[in-house]
Each structure stands twice: as C-alpha cells, then as structure tokens.
Amino acid sequence: QVQLVESGGGSVQAGGSVKLSCTVSGLNFASYAMAWFRQDPGKEREFVAATSGSGSAKKYADSVMGRFAISRDNAKDTVYLQMNNLQPSDTALYFCAARKYGARLSSEVDIYEYWGQGTQVTVSS
Secondary structure (H helix, E strand, O other): OOEEEEEOOEEEEOOOOEEEEEEEEOOOHHHEEEEEEEEOOOOOOEEEEEEOOOOOOEEEOOOOOOOEEEEEEOOOOEEEEEEOOOOHHHOEEEEEEEEEOOOOOOOOHHHOOEEOOOEEEEEEO
16 A cells, blocks of 8 residues: 655754655555655644655745755655754645646646645744
8 A cells, every 4th residue: 555654844943944754555556656745733734845756846835945955865765955044834734645746747636646644843942
C-alpha cells in the first residue's frame, strides 16, 4: 500500500528554521510530483510548494517564496521542505502529497491522490 510519512515538525521561535521530511513507500516515487500543503484550525488547506518527479521543476506559494525550499532525493524516496525565517502565520499542520506527474505542477488540493498524516509546526513570536 502507498504510505507517506512526514517528520521533522516541532516548535520554533519566529525567525527560526525547520526542515520537514516525507518518506514515501508503495509507489514509483520518481514518477510522482510531490507537494507540501498546510492547514491550521481556522483555515482551509493551502498549497505551500511542489516539485516534479525529477526535482527540476518547482512551484511555491507567494507567501513562502524566498523563505521555503522544496527538494527531493529519489534514491531515498524522500521529499523535503526547508523552512527559513518562520513566522507565527506559518503555524499549521503540514502535509505532504503525491500525484502522478503530468504536464505541469499543480497547487490544487484535489489533484493530489496520496497524502501523509501531517506534522505540526508551531512558530512562536
């Protein structure tokens, strides 16, 4: 079965950095685009970043551009999200997601077919 497992979340002070990991099993990882989404209790799930199967194409939400970086290691079936200069507004449950890569990257929640359970990131001021 397909499984996505996030790790690396925790509590951090504003301005700090956190690196999330998501390890995937049960699919041909390099054939799948990977993405990160986040959601806090008062908001709908929102797009953060995505990358193509090779890692050569990347897309970021405007709110994180210049602060976050998505990367992947296909030899380890793992996608990462490096988060720098974190702000309280970044506090959320962070999910990784996978979809078979097509012509373009997507920021739409319902396009991604596999999801992890989420890892919590809490940023204090």
